[in-house]
Amino acid sequence: MTAYIARRLLLMIPTLLGIMLVNFLIVQSAPGGPIERLIAEIKGHGVEATARLGGARQGELSTSGGTSSAQAEYLYRGARGVDPELIKEIEKLYGFDKPAHERFLQMPGNYLRFDFGNSFYQDRSVIDLIIEKLPVSVSLGLWTTVIIYVVSIPLGIAKAVRDGSHFDVWTSAAIIVGYAVPSFLFAVLLVVLFAGGTLFDWFPLRGLVSENWAELSWPARIGDYLWHLVLPITALVVGGFASLTMLTKNSFMEEINKQYVVTARARGAGERRVLYGHVFRNAMLIVVAGFPGAFVSILFTSALLIEVIFSLDGLGLLGFESALNRDYPVMFGTLYIFTLLGLVLNLLGDLMYTIIDPRIDFASRGA
Numbered sequence: 001m002t003a004y005i006a007r008r009l010l011l012m013i014p015t016l017l018g019i020m021l022v023n024f025l026i027v028q029s030a031p032g033g034p035i036e037r038l039i040a041e042i043k044g045h046g047v048e049a050t051a052r053l054g055g056a057r058q059g060e061l062s063t064s065g066g067t068s069s070a071q072a073e074y075l076y077r078g079a080r081g082v083d084p085e086l087i088k089e090i091e092k093l094y095g096f097d098k099p100a101h102e103r104f105l106q107m108p109g110n111y112l113r114f115d116f117g118n119s120f121y122q123d124r125s126v127i128d129l130i131i132e133k134l135p136v137s138v139s140l141g142l143w144t145t146v147i148i149y150v151v152s153i154p155l156g157i158a159k160a161v162r163d164g165s166h167f168d169v170w171t172s173a174a175i176i177v178g179y180a181v182p183s184f185l186f187a188v189l190l191v192v193l194f195a196g197g198t199l200f201d202w203f204p205l206r207g208l209v210s211e212n213w214a215e216l217s218w219p220a221r222i223g224d225y226l227w228h229l230v231l232p233i234t235a236l237v238v239g240g241f242a243s244l245t246m247l248t249k250n251s252f253m254e255e256i257n258k259q260y261v262v263t264a265r266a267r268g269a270g271e272r273r274v275l276y277g278h279v280f281r282n283a284m285l286i287v288v289a290g291f292p293g294a295f296v297s298i299l300f301t302s303a304l305l306i307e308v309i310f311s312l313d314g315l316g317l318l319g320f321e322s323a324l325n326r327d328y329p330v331m332f333g334t335l336y337i338f339t340l341l342g343l344v345l346n347l348l349g350d351l352m353y354t355i356i357d358p359r360i361d362f363a364s365r366g367a
Helices: 002-029 034-045 047-056 058-064 068-079 084-094 100-112 126-161 166-180 183-194 218-256 259-266 271-289 291-309 315-325 328-356
Strands: none
Touching: 002 100, 002 328, 100 328, 126 166, 126 218, 126 271, 126 291, 126 315, 126 328, 166 218, 183 218, 183 291, 218 271, 218 291, 259 271, 271 328, 291 315, 291 328, 315 328
């Protein structure tokens, strides 16, 4: 197993490079890059846009003996006709004065050290931005995934055992609602009902913690943190538990009808022994296989609108805004983190296979 893990870890390197290369080519071929956006701003807004560019260059000018106000004035004069020298200055600022292949070849070494450069528009390092937003996304993704699995697996097993009963029918109705109502619509309903909308004002509507969080005792900090997560986690859980519940039920129903279960019952094994000693191990394999994808999906896609609704500034919102603004360092930095996390979780999912069913041995198959 150690050799298998080592091979998988080594395989992550070309996988990361391939994904980054494909996305780099797509982004480079897409129209409307950061240079075009800034030139459009300069044409449309004059002093405001050029002053912003002058401020972005302030640190470099301080080392070369210039001043930010002189640079802004220079850019303003060039902006009136978009002077070619101004375009070259913008290209140098964003690193586009080098050929595309040279820019890409610089990425692997820097990304290996988690050096993603600075944001084009926020004048901060990308890694600092990611670290700042990470607690929100991890909180949403981790708690949602854990609660969904804790609720859905027992519920799916109970539905499989009681197939066709009143319990199965009524829980199926709740599952249909979960399928039909998107999580962001349910989030809006929760805001209206419980966050100062029309009825109650029980839960906070902004941020992961309160402004005075640092002044609270540790028990109060934990309570405040969980209190802020109640509504967004509830919205995500309601929107995500339905599919996993049905997957668990169908997996157990398929295993229950197999011959080895009939044989176990014929030999006098109790129902609980049959269910958890034989069926559970086989039925849970497909459920475990979906864990990495479920976590990554909640972490980086499903939570985007939830972050917007509840004013939670996480990685999903950061990546979305960077794509809109063509903030390439942030785009590629978040993509690298997403991809790396997904690959690691896939490896952990394979290891969970062997924990649930020791008969599975990836190493002996030369995987």
